[in-house]
Amino acid sequence: MLFMSAFWFWNCLPDPLFDASFSTVLVDRDGKLLSAAIAADEQWRFPPRTRVPEKIRKAFVAYEDKRFFSHYGVDPLAFLRAMGQNLRSRKVVSGASTITMQVIRLARQGQPRTIREKLIEMIMALRLELSLNKEDILALYVSHAPFGGNVVGLDAASWRYFGREPEQLSWAESAMLAVLPNSPALVHPGKNRIRLLKKRNDLLDKLRETGAIDDMSCTLGKEEQLPPAPHSLPMLAPHLLARIRKESADIADRGRIQTSLNKQFQTRSIEILDRYHALLASGGIHNAAALILDVNSGQALAYVGNVHDFRSDEHGNYVDIITAPRSTGSTLKPFLYAGMIAAGELLPTQLVPDIPTKLGGFRPQNFSETYQGAVPASMALARSLNVPTVRLLSSYSVDRFSALLKRLGMTTLHRPAQQYGLSLIIGGAEGSLWELTGMYASMARRLNNYATNTPDAPAFFPPTYQIGTRLIAPQENPLDAAACWLTFEAMLEVVRPGAESAWEYFPSAHKIAWKTGTSYGFRDAWAIGVTPQYAVGVWVGNADGEGRPNLTGSVAAAPILFELFDVVQPHGWFPAPELDLVPIEVCAKSGYRAGPNCETRKTIRVPRAALRAGSCPYCQIIHTDSLEQWRVHSNCEPVAAIRSRSWFVLPPAMEWYYKQAHSDYQPLPPYRDDCLATLTETNTPAMTLMYPPRNGKIYIPIELSGQRGRVVFELAHRTPQKSVYWHLDDQYLGETRDIHQVSLAPSPGEHTLTLVDEDGEFLQSRFTVLTKEE
Structure with a gap:
């Protein structure tokens, strides 16, 4: 019998002691509260805490159990006193419950208040004292005690009634919370407030008497007002909270989730987005999202999934845009640029055609609807020109580019590459702000690893929102450090919104490699930027996909991007990966690797793969008279009088647009009249048909009058003044x-x-010419 009693006593505590659901609580990297979701039983019950702040500890012990630290779960003196009070009153007026006994009562919730139950509580309290120390028992009590309404536990009560963490409460606030578990119904706006105030002030007097506080603290504490009404809990990361509960239910069930976010960055990011939202909403633009990543770790430091206007769900503000697939616009262009440089198929200085282009049935256009004829590849990236980039993708191939994007971490390319076609580079596919910003960060990480002499460290892995949870699978880096560096150098030249062109000369300016993007129909505006420390991504638009005229990356998203960089205060720039760069001579005019006919040259540094690059195709030797006014040949000019020189010559279509933007361009001089009659050499074609394309198919619609419409055929001639005779x-x-x-x-x-x-x-x-049926 004695053995059975001992066995029951030793195993009388349930395991776990408390079997309650907890609120999902999101905290930042330093443990500061970001957001919380109510528990499954509709209670605000934060996960149990392990230590109790000093003010709270002294207040609770003084009010509930002044000999808490000297008894073993049952206070004999309090028990005898309670028995005397109850006998004199002929009813229960005091239960003599210690804090330990109250922990047991809370764990055995729903049990009747009987003498038998009291004896069970006393026995289990004694057993609990054998298992835990006093600080742990007090922590259990304050974590599970009721504080009025649906508020359970110290942390939830501190945030609901005072909007602060328990460690930040004053003596008066601590005293108010200490008296609540005994009578939690006291806290109610406009009800029982006088009684609550008296109990709080009585406790402050008791704390003064025990020496816990001095006279001044007691007097000042009594002057503090009671909280007028419960506060709303912080909602600084509601979209991330919802994402974690959806993606990682097992993690969310733990209650307290420590994220990698920085509360200061998160708060400032919300303020910036909300301020711009107030401006953009007047133009019918209602949603925005922002993400700040630590480059080296890939950890999210700020995660604002949408604007924080939750008064209604009319504009889909509850949608987490950070994870939503949206048309990428021009945000993928840096990856094509870097991929071609890494493969030795492109030089940053190399001229790329920028002329009206039709590839198959696809006719890309620049955002400005103008053409430059030819632009350096780095300028095509900095100015986000569509036509040169599409032509580069045609050379690189869509299949190769799609494979590169997948290796860089893009998981939203679900269709075969050929279904996207060349439009892939200008928004024909969808990507998420989460992955795109992570891909930019991966390029920056590749450079950082090079600078720290750890080039084999994994550089390409997805972002994360939790500390210490990533498992990195070994993988080959598809882009070398040199290609990443040259890409970022080109991206420095993107014109900043509202800034002077010489921004880099201002002392406060930060070097930022950045890129904008605008999707077809003005539905998505992007801006993503990187520095050695941070990657920042911004999306602006409407969650329902409605387009708006001013919804462009440079107008709507870029200003937000630079304000976010002002928050994180980046510094320094990527050092050049010297060992991966080799000097080569390029033609000063074409940007190609210098050929034998290039007169003016310059030296640039490129990846070793660029040593395979072809030589300049645009510099050729021509023969002129002594004044270089006419082209001649040996059949019309004495050989001794002929001057041979190198001449920079673009194909007619490129030349037509190029010379309009470059006044220094010198077209080929014409042949002298007497030389035309005896011309036998093969000449560079003087004409290029701009429209219709060779072997192309066109459709001419029937007009309202019933007559067949007309189409404009266009030709580029090296010498526009020349007459051209048309035949059909x-x-x-x-x-x-x-x-x-x-x-x-x-x-x-x-x-x-x-x-x-x-x-x-x-x-x-x-x-x-196609018919309507075709």
Whole structure:
């Protein structure tokens, strides 16, 4: 019998002692509260704490159990006193419950208040004292005690009634919380406040009497007002909280989740987004998201999934845009640029055609709807020109680029590469702010690893929102440090919103490699930037996909990006990866690797793979008279009088647009009249047909009048002043000079267009006019 009693006594405590659901509590990297979700039983019950702040400890012990630290779970003196009071009153007026006994009563919730139950509580309290120390028992009590309404536990009560952590409470606030578990119904706006105030002040007097506080603290404490109404708990990261509860239910069930966020960065980011939201909403733009990542660890330091206006769900503010797939706009261009440089297929200085282009059925256009003829590749990236970039992708191939993006961590490319086609580079696919910002950060991390002499460290892994949870799978780095560095150098040249072009000369300026993006139909505005320490991504738009006229990356998203960088205060810049860069000579005019005909050259540093790059195709040797006014040849000019020199010559279509933007461009001089008659050398083509494309198919709609519409055919001539004679299917159409355009209405079927200039050079092209049925 004695053995059975001992066995029961030793195993009388339930395991676990408390089997209650907890609120999901999100804290930052320093343990500061960010957001919380109510527990499954509709109670605000934070996860148990392990230590009790000094003020709270002294207040609770003074009010509930003044001999708490000297008894073993049952206070004999208090028990005898309670028995006497109850006998004199002939009813229960005191239970003599110690804090330890109250812990047992809370754990055995729902049990009747009987003498038998009291005896069980006393026995279990004694057993609890054998298992835990006093600080642990007090922590259990304050963590599970009721504090009025649906507020359970010290942490929830501190935030609900005072909007602060328990460690930040005053003596008066600590005293108010100490008296609540005994009578939790005291806290109610406009009800029982006088009684609550008296109990709090009586406790302050008791604390003064025991020497816990001095007279001044007691007097000042009594002057403090009671909280007028419960506070709302912080909602600084509601979208991340919802994401964790959805993606990691097992983690959310633990109650307290420590994230990698920085509360200061998070708060400032929310303020910035909300301020811009107030401005953008007047233009019908209602949503925005921002993400700040630590480059080296990939940890999120700020996670603002949407604007914090939750008064209604009319505009989808509860949607977490950070994880939502959206059209990428131009945000993928740096990866193509870096990939081609890493493969030795592109030099930063290399001229790329920027002319009206049709590739298959795809006709890309620059945002400005203008053309430069030819631009250096680095400028094409900095200015986000669509046409040169599409032509580069056509050279690199969509399949290779899609594979590169997947290796860099992009998981939203669910279709075969050819289904995206060349539009992949200008928004034809969807990506998330989470992954895109992480991909930019991975490029920066590649450079940081090089600088710290750890080039084999994993550089490409997805971001994370928790500390110490990533498992990095070994993988080869698809981009070398040199390609990443050259890409970021080009991205420094993107014109900043509202800033002077010489921003880098201001002492407070930060070096930031950044890129904007705007999706088709003005539905998504992006801005993503990186420094050695941080990667920042911003998305602005409407969650329902509605487009707006001013919804562009440079106008809507870029200003937010730079304000966020002002918050994190980046410093320094990536050192050049010297060992991975080699010097080569390039043509000063074309940017290609210098060929034998290039007169002016310059030296640049490029990855070793660029040593395979082809030489300049645009510098050629021509022969002129002594004044370099006319082109000549040996049949019309004495050899001794002929001057041979290098000349920078672009193809006619590129030249047509290039010379409009470059006044220093010198077209090829014309042949002298007497040299034309005896011309036998092969000449560079003087004409390029801009539209229709060679062997192309066009559709001409029927107008409202019922007649077939017309289409403008366009030609670029190296010398616009030359006359060009137009023929369609051997039928003469007319002559053009200066502006070589003809409006035609060809019938359905195949046609042949023939053009002859006044020098006798001709160009022939076939095209097909489709019928409506085709």
